[in-house]
Amino acid sequence: MILNADHITIAVADAGPAIEFFALLGFKKDHVATIDGGHPARYMGMPGMKAQHITLALEGANPPFEIQLLEFDPAAGTDPGAHPTNLRKRGFNHLAFRVDDIETATARLVANGVTVLSDEMDYISRKLRLFEGPEGITIELVQRDG
Structure with missing residues (x-):
């Protein structure tokens, strides 16, 4: 298991x-x-x-x-395909991290130049927000209610 x-x-x-x-x-x-x-x-x-x-x-x-x-080494070539933040592509979609306070975590990321990809969303008793991480991967923050 x-x-x-x-x-x-x-x-x-x-x-x-x-x-x-x-x-x-x-x-x-x-x-x-x-x-x-x-x-x-x-x-x-x-x-x-x-x-x-x-x-x-x-x-x-x-x-x-x-x-x-x-x-x-050497660095891998670039893939001319869809940008990594295109969540419609097959394969890896995004990496999500649970946080205690999504507003504070968002403010910290934005203050450090991280690109926000979505507005905050309430969904299934949680707050969600997407960001562009390194190499263009999508990172999601999740704040669960209760």
Whole structure:
């Protein structure tokens, strides 16, 4: 049986802005490893892979939750397809984080230049709002009632 989410991995062109973005949400750099072929690269199905693997841990999360960034060397090419915030495309849709106070969290993100993608919405006893995260991925904040 599944117990809980453990981590999500995001491929990034430049880890710096992603680390700064996720720090706004309470993630701290926990571990950095260089993948240069070897077992991790074979496990991921890319035996010649070279990348920085940066683990960001959510402070105080119980159970633990991580965002793992992969910064490939050389950087992967850009995909000419739909922009990542196009939520109609197939595959990854968005990453949602639960917050205690969506207005305060929104103000913090906006003050740090994060792009808001939606108005706040009340839906199924929760407040929701979408933002553009690193590499254009969509991030959602969720404040549940009660």
